Amino acid sequence: MFEGPLQDLIDELSRLPGVGPKSAQRIAFHLLNVDPDDITRLQDALGAVRDGVRFCRICCNISRDEVCRICNDSGRDRGLICVVEEPKDIQVIERTGEFRGRYHVLGGALDPLANVGPRELTISTLLQRIGGVLDDRELADSTPDTPLLDDKPQIHEVILATDPNTEGEATASYLARLLQDFPDLVVSRLASGMPLGGDLEFVDELTLSRALSGRLPL
Amino acid sequence: MFEGPLQDLIDELSRLPGVGPKSAQRIAFHLLNVDPDDITRLQDALGAVRDGVRFCRICCNISRDEVCRICNDSGRDRGLICVVEEPKDIQVIERTGEFRGRYHVLGGALDPLANVGPRELTISTLLQRIGGVLDDRELADSTPDTPLLDDKPQIHEVILATDPNTEGEATASYLARLLQDFPDLVVSRLASGMPLGGDLEFVDELTLSRALSGRLPL
Numbered sequence: 119m120f121e122g123p124l125q126d127l128i129d130e131l132s133r134l135p136g137v138g139p140k141s142a143q144r145i146a147f148h149l150l151n152v153d154p155d156d157i158t159r160l161q162d163a164l165g166a167v168r169d170g171v172r173f174c175r176i177c178c179n180i181s182r183d184e185v186c187r188i189c190n191d192s193g194r195d196r197g198l199i200c201v202v203e204e205p206k207d208i209q210v211i212e213r214t215g216e217f218r219g220r221y222h223v224l225g226g227a228l229d230p231l232a233n234v235g236p237r238e239l240t241i242s243t244l245l246q247r248i249g250g251v252l253d254d255r256e257l258a259d260s261t262p263d264t265p266l267l268d269d270k271p272q273i274h275e276v277i278l279a280t281d282p283n284t285e286g287e288a289t290a291s292y293l294a295r296l297l298q299d300f301p302d303l304v305v306s307r308l309a310s311g312m313p314l315g316g317d318l319e320f321v322d323e324l325t326l327s328r329a330l331s332g333r334l335p336l
Numbered sequence: 337m338f339e340g341p342l343q344d345l346i347d348e349l350s351r352l353p354g355v356g357p358k359s360a361q362r363i364a365f366h367l368l369n370v371d372p373d374d375i376t377r378l379q380d381a382l383g384a385v386r387d388g389v390r391f392c393r394i395c396c397n398i399s400r401d402e403v404c405r406i407c408n409d410s411g412r413d414r415g416l417i418c419v420v421e422e423p424k425d426i427q428v429i430e431r432t433g434e435f436r437g438r439y440h441v442l443g444g445a446l447d448p449l450a451n452v453g454p455r456e457l458t459i460s461t462l463l464q465r466i467g468g469v470l471d472d473r474e475l476a477d478s479t480p481d482t483p484l485l486d487d488k489p490q491i492h493e494v495i496l497a498t499d500p501n502t503e504g505e506a507t508a509s510y511l512a513r514l515l516q517d518f519p520d521l522v523v524s525r526l527a528s529g530m531p532l533g534g535d536l537e538f539v540d541e542l543t544l545s546r547a548l549s550g551r552l553p554l
Binding site for chain 2: 119120121122123124126127129130131133134135136137141143144145146147148149150154156157158159160161163164165166167168171172180181182183186187204205206209
């Protein structure tokens with residue numbers, strides 16, 4: 119144990135995810151020797167995040183402006199929405215270079231045990247984007263701002279790209295049920311199956327049974 | 337890449353040692369969801385470290401007060417000094433529970449390639465503690481405050497516990513040469529040899545040759 123401010127800093131750093139006492143100590147000693155301006159910049163960055171990060175009024179992604187970079191991109195198909203759980207999921211899909219539509223960030227997945235219901239997610243915003251009438255008894259908008267609907271595009275497909283785990287699958291099923299009321303809307307789900315570069319021997323039973331039932335004719 | 341304050345925070349966090357882009361992203365998203373007070377506390381801890389950490393006027397260890405906890409401990413042998421490179425080395429030695437003297441923190445090791453000479457370390461403070469006359473042409477005090485020498489104890493032994501690497505060994509040799517001028521002072525060095533619990537097969541040649549030359553009669 120050290121004394122005074124350094125130990126306080128080590129204690130605070132240790133509370134961050136993935137930072138143990140040893141890493142916290144290493145970071146704290148590093149900060150003892152850096153330019154004070156570097157620490158001030160880190161403080162300011164923390165303050166900016168604490169004082170509020172903006173969310174895109176269309177897709178609920180983290181954004182610098184009212185509408186995020188992706189929603190502002192006129193080269194993208196505005197009628198195609200990929201629904202993801204978290205902003206970081208967008209990065210992963212963007213890296214494939216295969217998707218040229220817009221996104222919708224739910225802000226999580228349905229998880230009744232953790233008290234995350236439809237109201238905690240941005241499902242009502244999604245329905246408004248597609249053009250569904252909001253049943254306020256069932257859902258309430260969890261985002262403070264109403265979405266920008268001035269130049270409402272016709273949505274033709276919604277891809278459900280929630281995580282392939284219990285909560286993600288439940289969320290996808292829930293959304294699929296809600297969205298089946300829209301007659302001309304195609305609702306799809308990311309394919310499940312064998313990961314490329316994998317080995318049949320090491321694939322778990324659940325994934326393999328999904329791959330079997332979802333087999334494609336060649 | 338995210339937009340706005342969140343990306344700024346990820347960038348700043350990525351500059352910390354041991355924190356890669358993935359960890360920085362994880363920490364930043366974690367901070368999005370924590371109590372704002374937690375972020376404020378982290379900011380304050382950073383500010384306190386930036387605005388100056390105090391060093392003990394006797395041993396140059398990090399301290400809350402003018403004299404650190406260890407130097408204030410009257411149960412310790414004030415005539416025995418263990419010289420270490422960094423404050424964190426004190427923790428390691430304290431954990432052994434074997435050492436009941438005081439410490440002296442050099443603030444690093446001699447490293448001419450990195451422009452760390454005797455003036456950059458607290459060697460002159462160490463000499464003052466032992467009672468040596470300071471030759472100002474050779475050394476200048478690198479610590480801003482003069483050490484507390486009111487109740488000057490008679491130092492009988494100095495243990496050189498610098499790291500067993502090139503810089504640490506060079507520093508130990510340099511200090512041993514300086515300290516040989518004190519007639520009644522015992523200067524010792526931590527033993528080198530096989531780590532306990534190790535395996536002879538995996539010990540490197542240098543360590544093994546040290547262990548051989550330093551063999552003890554049973």
